[in-house]
Amino acid sequence: MNMMQAxxxxxxxxxxxxxxxxxxxxxxxxxxxxSGIVNSLFAVQLMTFVEKTxxxxxxxDDLDIENFxxxxxxxxxxxxxxxxxGR
Amino acid sequence: xxxxxxxxxxxxxxxIGVVTDLVLHGLSAxxxxxxxxxxxxxxxxVLHNVRVAPLLSKSLPxxxxxxxxxxxxxTTRLEDVASCDFVIENVTEDWEIKKPVYEQLERVVxxxxxxxxxxxxxxxxxxxxxxxxxxxxxxxxxMNPVHLMPTVEVIRGLxxxxxAVDTLVKLLSRLDxxxxxxxxxxxxxxxxxxxxFMNEAAFVLQDNLASAEQIDQIFKKCFGHKMGPLETADLxxxxxxxxxxxxxxxxxxxxxxxxxxxxxxxxxxGHLGRKTGxxxxxxxxx
Numbered sequence: 001m002n003m004m005q006a007x008x009x010x011x012x013x014x015x016x017x018x019x020x021x022x023x024x025x026x027x028x029x030x031x032x033x034x035s036g037i038v039n040s041l042f043a044v045q046l047m048t049f050v051e052k053t054x055x056x057x058x059x060x061d062d063l064d065i066e067n068f069x070x071x072x073x074x075x076x077x078x079x080x081x082x083x084x085x086g087r
Numbered sequence: 088x089x090x091x092x093x094x095x096x097x098x099x100x101x102x103i104g105v106v107t108d109l110v111l112h113g114l115s116a117x118x119x120x121x122x123x124x125x126x127x128x129x130x131x132x133v134l135h136n137v138r139v140a141p142l143l144s145k146s147l148p149x150x151x152x153x154x155x156x157x158x159x160x161x162t163t164r165l166e167d168v169a170s171c172d173f174v175i176e177n178v179t180e181d182w183e184i185k186k187p188v189y190e191q192l193e194r195v196v197x198x199x200x201x202x203x204x205x206x207x208x209x210x211x212x213x214x215x216x217x218x219x220x221x222x223x224x225x226x227x228x229x230m231n232p233v234h235l236m237p238t239v240e241v242i243r244g245l246x247x248x249x250x251a252v253d254t255l256v257k258l259l260s261r262l263d264x265x266x267x268x269x270x271x272x273x274x275x276x277x278x279x280x281x282x283x284f285m286n287e288a289a290f291v292l293q294d295n296l297a298s299a300e301q302i303d304q305i306f307k308k309c310f311g312h313k314m315g316p317l318e319t320a321d322l323x324x325x326x327x328x329x330x331x332x333x334x335x336x337x338x339x340x341x342x343x344x345x346x347x348x349x350x351x352x353x354x355x356x357g358h359l360g361r362k363t364g365x366x367x368x369x370x371x372x373x
Contacts, residue, residue: 019371022300039313041232044139060149063141 004082009054010075016049017071028072033065043068050074056081090114090258094168094196096188097178098129100324100362101205104233105175107136108262110158111150111234117160117168126161133159136234143235146263166195173258175227177205180330185209186217193218201251203227203258204242207278207327208334211244211271221246225255228275231322240277241266273338274331281319282332282344288316289347292367299367317367320350321360325367329354 010028017026021038032038046068051058056078067077091114095105098120109116110133120126137155140147160167165188168174174196178188185206192202201223204214215224226242239259243252256266269276288302297305303315320328329346336344353359353366360366 040143040235043142047139047142060138060141063139065142068142 004054006075006079009078010071012053013046013050013071013074013078016046016053020045026071029070031069033069040065046074050078054078054082088172088254088257090172090261092117092171093258094119094171094174096120096165096168096174096176096192097205098125099177099179100327101229101231101233102177103129103132103136104231105177105205105229106133106159107140108234110155111137111140111148112262113148113150113158114261115158115160117162117171119162119165119168121163123161123163126163130156130159130161136232140234143232147234165191168192169195169197171196171200173201173203173254175203175205180207180209180327180334182209182213182334185214189214189217193220199223201225201254203255205229208274208282208331208338210273210338211242211247215244215246222248223251225251226271226275227255227259228277230277237263238265238267240275241268242271242275243268244271247271274335278331279335281316282328282335284316285320285328286332286344286347286350289320289350289367292317293347293349303368321366321368321370323360324362325350325359326354 014026020042023037032042033040043065047058050056062077066073068074093109093114094117095102096119098106098118102118106116106118106129118126118129120129134152134155137150138152141149174192176188176192178184189202198220202218203225204211205227206214207228211224211226215221218224221244224244225247226244228240228242230236241252241255252268259266274282291297291302292299299317303318306312306315314322329350332344332346336346357363358365361370364370
């Protein structure tokens with residue numbers, strides 16, 4: 001799983017979001033929560049998906065909506081947790 | 088008044104939310120339900136809620152799993168709430184279930200302790216009538232998810248004393264919640280109105296006037312609501328919404344509260360909303 005590239009991670013996250021909510025489109029930086037696309041409870045579903053799919057442990061300090069607010073933010077978070085560079 | 092220990096009777100959706108809120112705010116809870124299995128599930132859910140709380144709200148206190156566990160005592164014996172400073176009752180919204188719970192609570196809890204009746208529709212005056220402490224029975228309509236909702240509808244029954252209302256308001260303030268205190272008639276303010284919205288939205292869907300998505304989008308995009316009526320019903324649980332409508336219909340004998348057949352059909356099909364993965368909307372990843 002560590003070998004996954006950003007594009008693969010982003011695609012998996014995109015598929016998860018589209019399987020959860022009906023959306024015509026979603027830009028890489030569209031803020032899921034501020035735009036009202038989903039309510040904040042969806043962040044928990046997204047976090048659970050990320051943990052299960054990418055085999056990472058979301059720690060207490062990671063529990064920030066900023067890490068899950070968009071496709072790019074979630075992908076960047078997974079990459080960092082897998083040791084692929086800093087912020 | 089200091090709240091050392093609060094009894095939470097009924098560990099369903101709202102009861103779990105109440106326990107989550109109590110332990111997040113450093114209070115201890117004695118949690119009562121019918122079986123060890125129910126309590127075990129409730130405990131797991133509370134611990135999950137506590138863990139993910141920072142993701143949902145920056146203002147909620149951060150509490151470790153161990154701290155949360157230590158603040159929860161689980162029991163199937165109602166007698167174990169005898170030493171609590173306040174009782175919040177959240178059992179199923181059904182008079183035949185609530186009534187014996189209050190009769191039993193009356194026997195085991197000292198008379199000076201207040202009962203907070205967490206009900207979405209039943210009259211607080213009626214609930215108080217089966218106790219010998221009607222002045223110390225006060226309605227507390229907590230909204231779901233309890234630990235994320237800053238405001239609570241507090242209901243003053245006909246005999247509810249000022250001091251019982253004050254005690255509850257203090258407890259709510261300890262949970263960083265504001266109270267709006269109203270008088271007592273079934274459904275109070277919130278559900279008497281909101282359930283008409285949800286029920287009529289179900290009728291609109293049944294009549295094929297619009298899709299569930301469109302109905303909710305109109306409320307969100309045109310009215311600025313955070314959630315549409317069908318999403319809200321899914322979050323509450325369609326079984327609870329149906330029961331509340333039945334209580335309102337029964338209480339007012341007014342046909343405007345008759346439950347939409349589509350809503351009843353979904354309940355009978357086991358599509359209870361978010362908690363079962365399907366209601367008016369589907370929640371494949373819930």
